Amino acid sequence: MDLLSYQRTVFGFHGCDKRVADAVLTGKTKLSASENTYDWLARGFYFWEHGPMRALEWAIQQSKRKNSHIKEPAVIGAVIQLGTCFDLLDVKFTHELARHAATLEQAMAGQNMPLPRNQRVGIRDGDWLRRERDCFVLKYAIPEVEREWDCQFDSVRGVFQEGAPAFKGAGIKLKSHIQIAVRDPRAIIGYFLPDETLLLSPATAS
Structure with missing residues (x-):
């Protein structure tokens, strides 16, 4: 078995406008991949793994926001x-990322070019929301690893500590x-409409 292949199915949740959700579910349109320069995991179709409430919060x-496309x-x-x-929950990949980041930084320094910086959005942002x-680095490193390992990555996965502490001192x-x-959009087997109870906190549901 290919050691790189997870052969694992997960549920992901994507926050969007209701018109988009309805159109995707009925097959009238497809989700668009995100291509922003500040995306946390580089380009791709973004989902929260087993996180329907987090998708709705987002x-x-x-x-x-002003002029938001989500109404x-x-x-x-x-x-x-x-x-x-x-x-990126596996050290095999974080070590590869660190190795290629060092190579990239050295190459850019040789051209007197600095790496972009992660940026906060507002004084209350403690999470570097713009991950430039x-x-x-991911846009550089992933193709390099694909070339070295003779593979094509279908997905990127990462864990993020985000938001305020859950309680004092936490x-x-x-x-x-x-x-x-x-x-690779072919990794998306299909879409579904989450049960409404998944989008409620226990206090709200009761």
């Missing part, structure tokens, strides 16, 4: 086969999550 937050927050679920996954450096954060960026 969609609600986005809907409050009615919604969540769409997806069945995802991780396939060949560049998994992370994205830049190392646990309120918005911590596992995020997946699907690079």
Whole structure:
């Protein structure tokens, strides 16, 4: 068996506008891959692994921004086969990322060019929401690893400690999550509409 291939299916959740969710579910349109320079896991179709409430929180937050394309927050679920996954929860991949980051930084320094910097958004942002450096390095490192290992990565997976502490003095954060960026859309087996109870906190559901 290919040691790179996870052969593992997970559920992912994507926050979006209700019109987009309805159109995807009925097959009228497809999700668009994110190509921002600040994406946390570089390009891909983004999902929160087993995180429907986090997907909804994100969609609600986005809907409050000026000129947001999200007018009615919604969540769409997806069945995802991780396939060949560049998994940043595995030291095999974080070590590779560090190695290629060092090579990239050295090459750019030779041209007197600095790496982009991760940036905070506002004074309350403690999470470096604009991950310009992370994205830049991943865009370089992943193709290099694919070339060296003679493979093609279907997905990228990472864990993020995000948000305020869950309680005073805690190392646990309120918005911590596992995020997946699907690079090959064929890894998305299908979409579904989450049960409404999945989008409610226990206090709200009761």
